[in-house]
Amino acid sequence: LIAGAGVTIDVSGVIIKDIESSGGASFSALESTDDGNNTGWAFPAAASKTMYWVGGSGNWNDRIHWSQTSGGSGGYCV
Structure with a gap:
């Protein structure tokens, strides 16, 4: 996934594997699972x-x- 600086990409409730993000955007996977080999993603701890x-x-x-x-x-x- 490529998105420019200043852009925020939020997804939730997903399982992500083998996805590279770039381009300066902020990529967050909320209440999601990091299944490995992902770059550029934040996986914040769920409440x-x-x-x-x-x-x-x-x-x-x-x-x-x-x-x-x-x-x-x-x-x-x-």
Whole structure:
């Protein structure tokens, strides 16, 4: 990716691999994963979140088991 100085490129919620950025712009991947071999990208630390397990047993990566509130509805986040 090439973008000129003074330009800000922000993406979020992505997995980035093998992407080179240049041209003087600011490239940031917010709440994203650096999967390696990237140059010119900033991966700021994500803010912490409090999440609650709901809905009994299951797989940790099933979003239906995560809620924003204790005893709330699932589907918040993985």
